[in-house]
Amino acid sequence: MKALKKFYLAVMLLFMYAPILILIAFSFNASKSRANWTGFTLRWYWEMFLDPSILKALYNTLTIAILSSCAATLLGTAAALGIDAMRGAGKKVVMIVTNIPVVNPDIVTGVSLMILYIFIFKFFPSMKLGYATLLLSHIAFNTSYVILSVLPRLRRMDPNLYEAALDLGASPMRGFFKVILPEIMPGVITGAMLAFTMSLDDFVVSFFTTGSGVNNLSILVYSMARRGVNPKINALSTLMFIVVMVLLYLINRSDSGKKKVLS
Numbered sequence: 001m002k003a004l005k006k007f008y009l010a011v012m013l014l015f016m017y018a019p020i021l022i023l024i025a026f027s028f029n030a031s032k033s034r035a036n037w038t039g040f041t042l043r044w045y046w047e048m049f050l051d052p053s054i055l056k057a058l059y060n061t062l063t064i065a066i067l068s069s070c071a072a073t074l075l076g077t078a079a080a081l082g083i084d085a086m087r088g089a090g091k092k093v094v095m096i097v098t099n100i101p102v103v104n105p106d107i108v109t110g111v112s113l114m115i116l117y118i119f120i121f122k123f124f125p126s127m128k129l130g131y132a133t134l135l136l137s138h139i140a141f142n143t144s145y146v147i148l149s150v151l152p153r154l155r156r157m158d159p160n161l162y163e164a165a166l167d168l169g170a171s172p173m174r175g176f177f178k179v180i181l182p183e184i185m186p187g188v189i190t191g192a193m194l195a196f197t198m199s200l201d202d203f204v205v206s207f208f209t210t211g212s213g214v215n216n217l218s219i220l221v222y223s224m225a226r227r228g229v230n231p232k233i234n235a236l237s238t239l240m241f242i243v244v245m246v247l248l249y250l251i252n253r254s255d256s257g258k259k260k261v262l263s
Contacts, residue, residue, distance in 0.1 A: 020241060023234050023237055023238065023241075024234075024238045024241070025037075026231070026234050027044060027045070027231065027234035027235040027237075027238045028040050028041060028042070028044075029041070029231065029234075030043065032230075032231055043231075044231040044232050044234065044235040045235045045239075047232055048232045048235045048236055051232065053215075053220065054217075054220065054232070054236060056215070057215045057216055057217050057219070057220040058217060060131065060134075060214060060215060060216050061200060061216040061217045061218075064131075064134055064135050064138055064199060064216065065138070065196050065199040065200045066196070067135055068135055068138035068139045068142050068195065068199045069142060069192050069193075069195035069196040069199060070192070071139045072138075072139050072142035072143045072145070072146050072191075072192075072195045073146050073188060073191060073192040073195060075139070075143045075146070076142075076143045076144070076145070076146025076147045076149075076150060076191055076195075077146060077150050077184070077188055077191075079098075079143065079147050080146070080147045080150035080151045080154060080184075081150075081154065081180075083095065083098070083147065083151065084151060084154040084155065098144050098147050098148070099144065099148075100144075101140065101141045101143075101144040102144050102145065102148065106202075106203075106204035106205055107204050107208075109140075109141055109204075109205055110137075110204050110205040110206075110207065110208030110209060111208055113133075113136075113137050113140065113205065113208065113209050114129070114208040114209055117129060117133050117209065128211055129209060129210060129211035130210065130211040130213075130214045131210075131214050133209045133210065133211070134206055134209055134210045134214060134216070136209075137205050137206070137209040138198075138199045138202065138205070138206075141198070141202075141205060142195035142198055142199060143195075145191060145194045145195055145198060146188075146191035146192065146194070146195055147191075148191075149187045149188070149190045149191030149194060150184055150187040150188055150191055151187075152187060153183065153184040153186060153187035154180075154184055154187075157180070157183045157184065161179050161183070162175050162176075162179050162180055165178060165179045190251055193247055193250055193251050194251055196247065197244055197247040197248060197251070200217075200240070200243065200244060200247075201218070201240075201244055202216075202218060203218035203219065203222065206218060206219055207219055207222070217236065217240060218240075220236075221233055221236060221237060221240075
C-alpha cells in the first residue's frame, strides 16, 4: 500500500512538473523548433532582455508587485489588528468577507472589478482602464492574503504584554511598535512576500482590469503565445517560474521557522 501511494505521488508530480521542465529545457534550445533539440544556447534570454515590449511589461510587473504588496501589507496589517480587537457576531461576518477574495474564482473578481471601474468612469470620462486600475485591483485581492497571514500571529500573542507596556508608561503608539509589531513581524513579512508572489503571478484579474498599452508579464506571455510560440516565451516563463518558486520557498521557510519557535 505504501509503494502504491509513492507511485501515485510520483505520477502526479511528473504530470504536474514535466511540462515545466520541458519548457525550461527548450528555453536553452538553439533552434526555434518545439520538438527537436539542436544545441545549447542563451540566445533567447539575451533577445528577451533586448525586447522593449518585454522590458516594459517587466517594469509594469515589478512596480505593480512592489507597490501593491507594500500597500496591501499596510492595509492588511491594520485590518488584522482591527479584526482581532472585534468581538461577537460581527467578527465572524468580517472574517467571511475577508475570505471572499481568497476563495472567489479569479475570473469573478476580475470581471467584478472591471464592471466597477467602468461604472465609476461614467462619472469621470477622462479616466480609463490602465496602470492605476491594475494597481488598485492587485491591492484589493492581496490585502486578504496579508490579513490571513497576520491574524494567526495576533491570536497567539499574549495580550498582557501590550497592557504591561502601557502600565509601565508607554504610549499606545510606542507600545505598538515596541511590543505588538515585533511579535507579528513574521506574519507581516510572510504576508508581504505572499502578496508579491500573487501579484507577480496574476493573469486573470490583470487581464480584465488593465487597458490597452499596459501589460504585465503574464498578459504579455498570453498575447505572444496567441501569435505563435516564440522561444523568448520559454525563457520568460522560465524566469517567472524560478522567481515564484524562490519566493514560495522563502514563505514556507518562514512558516517552518515560526513553527519551530512555537514548539
